[in-house]
Amino acid sequence: MRNLNRRHFLVTGLAAGAAAGIPATAQAATHGRDLPANPFTLGVASGDPDPSGFVIWTRLALNPVAEDGMGGVPPRPYTVQYQIYADERARRVVRTGVVRAVPEWGHSVHAEISGLLPGREYWYRFKTGRHVSPIGRALTAPFPFQYGGALSMAFVSCAQFEHGYFTSYRRLAEEHPDLILHLGDYQYEYTKNTYVIPGGNVRHHDGPETETLADYRRRHAQYKADPDLQAAHAAAPWLVVWDDHELDNNWADEIPEKPEVPQPNFRRRREAAFRAYYENMPLRRTSIPRGIDMQLYRRVRWGRMATFHMLDTRQYRDDQGCGDGYRDCPASVDPARSITGAEQEAWLLDGFRQSRAQWDILGQQVFFAQRDNNAGPQKVTSQDAWDGYVASRRRITQGWMDAGVRNPVVLTGDVHAHWASDLKLDYDDPTGPTVGSELVATSISTGGDGKDSDPQTHPFLKINPHLKFYNNQRGYVLTKIERELMTADFKVVPQVQAPGSGVHTRATFVVEDRVPGVKQTYLRPVDPAARAAGQITIEDTVRLETERP
Structure with a gap:
């Protein structure tokens, strides 16, 4: 799976976010800046496709097996952006959004994506602060x-x-x-x-x-x-x-x-x-x-x-x-x-x-x-x-x-x-x-x-x-x-x-x-x-x- 750099995510992501009507405050939020390392250590996943979309998942963790079960992430919410692409090289952004990863749910993220075309391949990834996740592949039914x-x-x-x-x-x-x-x-x-x-x-x-x-x-x-x-x-x-x-x-x-x-x-x-x-x-x-x-x-x-x-x-x-x-x-x-x-x-x-x-x-x-x-x-x-x-x-x-x-x-x-x-x-x-x-x-x-x-x-x-x-x-x-x-x-x-x-x-x-x-x-x-x-x-x-x- 292809990793793409932070600059590419920011340039394409903010432009697509504006087109999708995401509020400017949500676009600018980078609450993950205080995280000392990449928190996407558990990867990404998608599931339960339908003709217009699917759910995409990740969970923030700095130390996956920390004894308290919180993955070494401080106990406060973090803003996580996501992008959906029509191509594997992540050049054509078709959806973007912002979700919150909260400690009450183990800093997990479940974003339900809709409005896509049926029977198509898509790719997706997440970002918080300066950190960018691996890219994943999903399909619509x-x-x-x-x-x-x-x-x-x-x-x-x-x-x-x-x-x-x-x-x-x-x-x-x-x-x-x-x-x-x-x-x-x-x-x-x-x-x-x-x-x-x-x-x-x-x-x-x-x-x-x-x-x-x-x-x-x-x-x-x-x-x-x-x-x-x-x-x-x-x-x-x-x-x-x-x-x-x-x-x-x-x-x-x-x-x-x-x-x-x-x-x-x-x-x-x-x-x-x-x-x-x-x-x-x-x-x-x-x-x-x-x-x-x-x-x-x-x-x-x-x-x-x-x-x-x-x-x-x-x-x-x-x-x-x-x-x-x-x-x-x-x-x-x-x-x-x-x-x-x-x-x-x-x-x-x-x-x-x-x-x-x-x-x-x-x-x-x-x-x-x-x-x-x-x-x-x-x-x-x-x-x-x-x-x-x-x-x-x-x-x-x-x-x-x-x-x-x-x-x-x-x-x-x-x-x-x-x-x-x-x-x-x-x-x-x-x-x-x-x-x-x-x-x-x-x-x-x-x-x-x-x-x-x-x-x-x-x-x-x-x-x-x-x-x-x-x-x-x-x-x-x-x-x-x-x-x-x-x-x-x-x-x-x-x-x-x-x-x-x-x-x-x-x-x-x-x-x-x-x-x-x-x-x-x-x-x-x-x-x-x-x-x-x-x-x-x-x-x-x-x-x-x-x-x-």
Whole structure:
């Protein structure tokens, strides 16, 4: 990402500010002059695009891991200017404005930009005093009734700072996607030497286990200071939702991981975690937390091509029925239990009924398809996933079927491995129709390097025929969404316990328009002489195959 100098920002920024009608006093304000160093140590980010704009984010911090959680910035407001550009070299300013970074919100900045053209690339940056931020790239969504071009969308999850370097974020930034979904476990709550991988962690968390607002601010800042994560944030707009580690492992509504251990301050901890999450994410003001509540589920439309239903499967769920692990649990089939809560479920089903999108995509946290780990008649499944809320899953699946959703696709994180699966209404009938598709992203770093394997040897794939792919390495999923096809490349970074690894595509799956379920694709060898003669193009070598050629 290109850094441009202070003089360029001042010349273009003040001229554009006058044109935009910003008051002269706001234009001249440089309250950051007393800051002894550049406070943009946590980078920049954008998120939640619509056809006329997006939100842009930064947070001022001189010492990101200062013990009080305030980043070493004096406890007073600072004026921060922003500029939006129509070109990467930042020569054509199209919007400028002034916002305040106040200590009550950790000196974070959330500027909601509007009035831009649909389906366009833009760039942005911030300034306070003499200090200028890095530049970031954002996009507006297409006009609501247009498809636009192919959408390059990536999704990621589970970045445990201690387990490995964030190389996957760096490689993702180099892909230049249009949109990035983060499906949870953006940061982890543990103190040093609590969650340790075989061979030992490669770096360490600062501070205690996160419980207070200062703790969560420090932890977010430690992650945000990572240059690979900053590169991914600056590369494209993000849609973010949390999972459990943004607060506490396997929490459920107001119930902590270990309810048998008295935690009288858990509600206060939840409030602190939510506040810090908002402060550190490119979210709109509709997500400003109110006490222990935060509106995170929301709908983002990418023209007619795709509607993203971003879900929250933590804040409203019933507690896990028989603990968090794999169990044969009678409570899992209780129709009264829900993983989304009644209000979010109704919102989602209504969204299905109203959708006119080519692709309806659920961005959510935990494994959706059934994963039975017992080859016998007894069903043993994870109670922390949708398997622990079978009736809830069935209602939502039936809901998209009843609504005639054209192409339902569920995107998932959490499980630290790549998966691809067909979705069923009734998983006990393997011959029943496939009614949707699920793509699961492995972790960015959680679990360390992992290892490659033959996916067909995994016992889950033998027990569950609707599960089609598994890989236990680190990485991300990069998709290309077109009107007739969604292509998903399962990207793998072979090593994260040392920095600088390359990336390759471990497998590619496609979902065809109006054909629910996933199919693996292979590159079919061709005669080089025929290609040289122009008889065969590179595109001709890609074939949809159900069996390896």
